[in-house]
Amino acid sequence: MKVLLTGGAGYIGSHTALELAKNNFEVYIIDNLANSSIEAIFRVEKLTGKKLTFFELDLLEREALNDIFDQNQFDAVIHFAGLKAAAESVAQPLAYYRNNIGGTLNLCAAMGRFGVKNLVFSSSATVYGNPEQLPISEDAPITDAASPYGRTKLMIEKLLSDICAADSTLNVVLLRYFNPGGAHESGDIGEDPNGIPNNLLPYITQCTVGSRKALTVFGDDYPTPDGTCIRDYIHVVDLALGHLAAISKLQQNPGLVTYNLGTGRGSSVLEVIQAFERTNERKVPYVIGLRRPGDVAECYTDPTKAKIELAWQAQRTLEDICRDAWRWQKKNPEGY
Ligand code: NAD
Ligand code: UDP
Numbered sequence: 001m002k003v004l005l006t007g008g009a010g011y012i013g014s015h016t017a018l019e020l021a022k023n024n025f026e027v028y029i030i031d032n033l034a035n036s037s038i039e040a041i042f043r044v045e046k047l048t049g050k051k052l053t054f055f056e057l058d059l060l061e062r063e064a065l066n067d068i069f070d071q072n073q074f075d076a077v078i079h080f081a082g083l084k085a086a087a088e089s090v091a092q093p094l095a096y097y098r099n100n101i102g103g104t105l106n107l108c109a110a111m112g113r114f115g116v117k118n119l120v121f122s123s124s125a126t127v128y129g130n131p132e133q134l135p136i137s138e139d140a141p142i143t144d145a146a147s148p149y150g151r152t153k154l155m156i157e158k159l160l161s162d163i164c165a166a167d168s169t170l171n172v173v174l175l176r177y178f179n180p181g182g183a184h185e186s187g188d189i190g191e192d193p194n195g196i197p198n199n200l201l202p203y204i205t206q207c208t209v210g211s212r213k214a215l216t217v218f219g220d221d222y223p224t225p226d227g228t229c230i231r232d233y234i235h236v237v238d239l240a241l242g243h244l245a246a247i248s249k250l251q252q253n254p255g256l257v258t259y260n261l262g263t264g265r266g267s268s269v270l271e272v273i274q275a276f277e278r279t280n281e282r283k284v285p286y287v288i289g290l291r292r293p294g295d296v297a298e299c300y301t302d303p304t305k306a307k308i309e310l311a312w313q314a315q316r317t318l319e320d321i322c323r324d325a326w327r328w329q330k331k332n333p334e335g336y
Contacts, residue, residue, distance in 0.1 A: 001025050001026065001073045001075075001076070001247075001271055002025075002026045002028060002056065002072065002074050002245065003020055003025050003026065003027060003028065003074065003075065003076050003077070003078060004028045004029075004030065004059055004074040004076070004077045004078070005017055005020075005027060005028065005029045005030070005070075005077075005078045005080060006029075006030050006031070006077065006078070006079045006080055006081035006083040006103070006107060006326075007031055007036075007057060007079070007080030007081030007082065007122075008027070008028075008029030008030070008031055008041075008052075008054075008078075008080060009029060009031035009033060009036035009038060009040050009041055009054075010031065010035060010036045010038075010040075010051060010080055010081075011036075011180070011190070011191045011192070011236065011336075012024060012080055012122065012177070012180055012223075012236060012240065013017035013029070013031070013078075013080040013081075014026055014036075014040040014043075014189050014240060015042070015183075015189065015236045015237060015239070015240040016078065016080075016182060016239075016240040016243045016244075017029060017041070017044050017052060017180040017244070018023065018044045018047060018196050018240070019191065019237070019244055020239055020244065020245070021044065021045075021048040021050040021052065022048050022050075022323050023244060024051075025169070025247075027050070027052045027072065028051070028052070028054075028055070028066070028072060029052055029053070029054045029082070029083065029296055030055045030057050030068065031055075031056065031057075031285070032056065032057060032058040032059070032081075032243045033056060034058075034083075035083070035084075035193075036192070037195055037335075038054070038056075038130050039336040040106060040189055040192075040336060041054050043188045043189050043336075044261060045216035046185070046188070046322065047184070047186055047188060047189070048122070050272040052121050053072075055068055057209065058103075058108055058241035059081055059099075059102070059103030059158060060098070060099070060103060060106065060111075060153040060316035061071070061102075062104050062106045062128070062214075063254075063276030063335055064107070064313065065107070065110050066110050066113065066114075066307065067181045068110075069111070069113065069114040069116065069160055070114060073116075073238065074114075074116050075116075075118065076105065076116070076118035076120065076250055077111060077116060077118065077119050077120070078118060078119075078120040078122075078243055078246075078247075079104065079107060079120065079121045080122045080124060081103055081107075082093065082100040082122070082286040083096050083099050083100060083149070085198050086146070086198070086294065087147070087153075087198060088149075088151045088179040088198075089147050089148040089332065090147055090148060091334070092155065092290070093148035095146065096148045096149055096152055097152060097163060097190070098115075099249075100149075100152035100153075101152055101155060102154065104146055105159075108159070108160075108163060108198040111162075112167075112259055113219060113285075117169055118170075118171045118172075118247075118250040118251075118288070119172045119173070119250075120158070120172075120173045120175060120243055120247065120250065121131050121156060121160060121172065121173070121174050121175065122177065122247045122309070123153050123156070123157055123175060123176045123177070123333050124150065124153050124176055124177075124180045125146050125176050125177065125260065125262070125299055125301070126146065126150040126153060126179055126252070126287075127145055127150060127153050127154050127157065127176060127230075128140055128142065128148070128176075128303065129142075129145055129150075129296070130143075130146075130237050130296045130300070131296065131299060133302060134266075134298055135264060135301055135302035135303075136260065136299065136300065136302060137237045137260070137301075137302040137304070138176070138258045138259065138260055138305050139269070139304065142145055142154065142157075142212075144333040145313055146293075146296075147294055150153065155256075155287055159176065160172045160256065162258055164255055164256040168255070170255075170256075171250045171253055171254055171255060171256075172255075172256045172257075173246040173249055173250060173254070173256075173258075173259065174256070174257070174258040174259070175224050175242060175243070175246060175258075175259055175261050176178045176258065176259070176260045176261065177234070177261050177262070178201075178231065178232035178233070178234050178260065178261065178262030178263070178300065178301055179233045179234060179240060179262075179323040180232070180233075180234055180235075180236045180239050180277075181199075181201040181233045181235065181236065181325055182201070182236050182237065182321035182322075182324040182325050183236060183324045183325055183327065184236075184237060184299055184318070184324070184328075185237070185324055185327075187324070187327035187328045187332070187334065188328075188331070188332075189328070190234075190312075190324075190325065190328030190332065191328070192294070192328070192332070196212075197261060199306055200215075200231075200269065200272060201321065201322075201325050202271070202325070203234070203331075204272070204273065204276055204284050204325075204330070205325050205328070205329035206255055206279070207284060207285055207286070208276070208282050208283075208284055208326065208329070209329050209330065209333050211333065211334070213285065214285040214286055214287050215273070215284060215285065215286040215287075215314065216284055216286070216287055216288075216289035217269050217270070217273075217287070217288050217289060218289055218290065218291055218292035218295060219288075219289070219290060219291035219295070220270075220288045220293070221291070222297040222298075223297055224268055224292075224298060226268050226270045226271070226276055228268045228269035229265065229268065229269055229271050229285070229295055229296070229297055229298065229299075230261055230266040230268050230300065231266065231298075231299055231300065232262035232264065232265060232267075232299065233263070233264055233267055233268065233321055234261060234263050234270065234301035234303050234314050235314065235315075235316035235320055235321050235324070236263050236318075237263055237297060237316065237324075238261075238263075238316050239314075240312040241312065242259075242261045242306065242310070242312050245310040245311065245312035246259070248310075249309070249310055255312065256333050257309070259305055259306045259309070259310060260302070260303065260305065260306060261299060261300070261301075261306060261312075261314075262301035262314070263300075264303040264314075265300065265318075266298060266299075266300035267318055268273065271318075272318065272322070273286060273316045275319055275322050276322040276325075276326070277322045278319070279319045279326075280322060280326045281324060
């Protein structure tokens with residue numbers, strides 16, 4: 001089966017490429033390397049002994065995208081490509097709308113033109129905004145997201161729902177990720193953010209390796225047991241395997257379906273720091289700072305729907321995430 005991964009050189013995409021290649025899928029990747037390195041693809045090839053087909057291309061380049069679809073009959077597409085830094089999106093909304101929405105429009109048009117019917121889309125728990133109820137199930141109300149980034153995810157979900165309503169032969173799985181972390185157990189591929197990390201785990205590993213001074217914990221006055229925010233951290237390899245489960249689902253012609261991918265367990269920022277220190281026997285330098293605008297106090301999934309309908313559930317623990325994130329950072333102190 002030929003699967004195209006847009007954004008497949010990135011953090012989640014490269015881990016998914018590895019699991020797909022291991023399971024004998026033919027993997028094709030389109031990436032403009034805006035937030036990734038081609039080295040990730042070389043390493044996936046080395047780890048799997050399989051060749052991936054890579055096209056360095058921006059999804060906004062419509063003609064070149066159509067040429068790739070013309071020359072390759074893909075069975076399914078996993079659409080990871082997008083800009084993902086919520087704070088940056090507040091400062092640069094147009095860049096986010098242009099890239100994320102524009103790229104998706106071109107991709108959907110190419111799929112329509114060349115008869116590709118199956119799509120998995122990388123959405124985010126951010127679409128739930130400040131949840132009314134915990135744990136969050138897929139039928140929780142979708143209100144507004146806290147950033148232009150989150151709104152691009154909401155808009156793409158709606159766009160995909162509209163094109164599915166207009167064409168009953170299309171199959172789309174929307175995957176709403178909770179908080180991915182960790183790395184492949186080899187320590188050869190992992191998260192390599194450009195500049196200052198926005199996310200908690202890469203910030204912790206960079207502080208521990210010495211490339212940043214101290215983590216700022218964004219607020220300790222939330223209505224949670226230790227006052228810090230609670231999130232559902234999911235190991236990136238479990239997340240990658242969720243995409244294989246989603247591809248199997250597409251083969252059942254489901255129309256449009258949505259799944260949360262998380263563990264169902266919430267951990268506070270201080271619990272993550274403690275788990276990291278315990279697992280890796282390293283101190284994490286941190287200070288308590290102000291709340292970060294847009295953060296919600298608690299966010300964790302009800303994993304039941306994915307468990308029943310995708311026969312998938314996260315197997316790895318927060319300790320596995322901390323151990324594997326640190327192994328990757330130690331082996332690659334400056335990333336790729
Ligand atoms: P990432 O930045 O590592 O990967 C995204 C990839 O897309 C990068 O390699 C980038 O170069 C590429 N890209 C961006 N715009 C492109 C374009 N116009 N044309 C071609 N390639 C383009 O991010 P990630 O963490 O692997 O996230 C993958 C997807 O999952 C994103 O859509 C992100 O919004 C979503 N997501 C991520 C998280 C998270 O915390 N990492 C959480 C929820 C959802
Ligand atoms: N966080 C923090 N300091 C940081 C980065 C993140 O305290 O430098 C906290 C943040 O407030 C949130 C949690 O860690 O409660 C996870 O944040 P992240 O940005 O990784 O993911 P989000 O849940 O915002 O998508």
